[in-house]
Amino acid sequence: MSVKERGLLIVLSGPSGVGKGTVRKALFSQPDIQLQYSISVTTRKPREGEVDGVDYFFKTREQFEQMIRQNELLEWAEYVGNYYGTPIDYVEKTLQEGKDVFLEIEVQGAMQVRKVFPEALFIFLAPPSLSELRKRIEMRGTESEDLIRDRLQAAKEELEMMDAYDYVVENDQVELACERIKAIVMAEHCRRERVAQRYKKMLEVE
Numbered sequence: 001m002s003v004k005e006r007g008l009l010i011v012l013s014g015p016s017g018v019g020k021g022t023v024r025k026a027l028f029s030q031p032d033i034q035l036q037y038s039i040s041v042t043t044r045k046p047r048e049g050e051v052d053g054v055d056y057f058f059k060t061r062e063q064f065e066q067m068i069r070q071n072e073l074l075e076w077a078e079y080v081g082n083y084y085g086t087p088i089d090y091v092e093k094t095l096q097e098g099k100d101v102f103l104e105i106e107v108q109g110a111m112q113v114r115k116v117f118p119e120a121l122f123i124f125l126a127p128p129s130l131s132e133l134r135k136r137i138e139m140r141g142t143e144s145e146d147l148i149r150d151r152l153q154a155a156k157e158e159l160e161m162m163d164a165y166d167y168v169v170e171n172d173q174v175e176l177a178c179e180r181i182k183a184i185v186m187a188e189h190c191r192r193e194r195v196a197q198r199y200k201k202m203l204e205v206e
């Protein structure tokens, strides 16, 4: 399979509460872009309304550690007391089918993905400010005061990593952030198409 035919791997990171899930849902509802969401595995307890196999695959720590041992994860990280990871089989199979795969993961995991898939597209979603980030995570109402504090502490470390990404997109408004990500993905497809054409021409000349 040529570089062009394989799907594009898109990695979206950003601090907890910045709006990754909200922007992703907006992006996935767009008719002119087709992305496949990679459902992560986690040891975190489900939030109200979260469904196993839709939002996450919810596992015990023992089950998760077994997945690590059996090399079933493309990447994994411990984030604020819980494990999170990306099942490798789904990502590989879907990319092979020529479909684009979308990962929504924190920064430690994203850096592991970069080592395995350096050609992936890395996008960091940034909040307009730290105070707005705090407001969003508090307004969501899914975490205790202690967990919000820990997630905001992690957010400061994550924001320092944004330079390691190919693009930084501000999530000031969901629709705008969604359009910006769409434009980045479409531009990357055009670039890959041109590289593939040039490569094909080169082979014809030889």
Ligand SMILES: Nc1ncnc2c1ncn2[C@@H]1O[C@H](COP(=O)(O)OP(=O)(O)OP(=O)(O)O)[C@@H](O)[C@H]1O
Residues within 6 Å of the ligand: 014, 015, 016, 017, 018, 019, 020, 021, 022, 023, 136, 137, 139, 140, 171, 172, 173, 174
């Ligand atoms: N542009 C925005 N303006 C105002 N509120 C927003 C915006 N984007 C998202 N929100 C709100 O912020 C809260 C957090 O959003 P969301 O759950 O999507 O964040 P997240 O980055 O996926 O968080 P986590 O990493 O913890 O899962 C939600 O209540 C959401 O409605």
Ligand SMILES: Nc1nc2c(ncn2[C@@H]2O[C@H](COP(=O)(O)O)[C@@H](O)[C@H]2O)c(=O)[nH]1
Residues within 6 Å of the ligand: 014, 015, 016, 020, 040, 041, 044, 075, 076, 077, 079, 084, 085, 086, 104, 105, 106, 107, 108, 109, 110
């Ligand atoms: N490294 C990974 N991080 C992941 C994965 N799935 C989700 N996440 C990130 O964890 C935090 C917390 O998520 P929450 O649902 O508890 O709010 C957030 O930044 C997610 O994007 C994964 O597979 N690997």
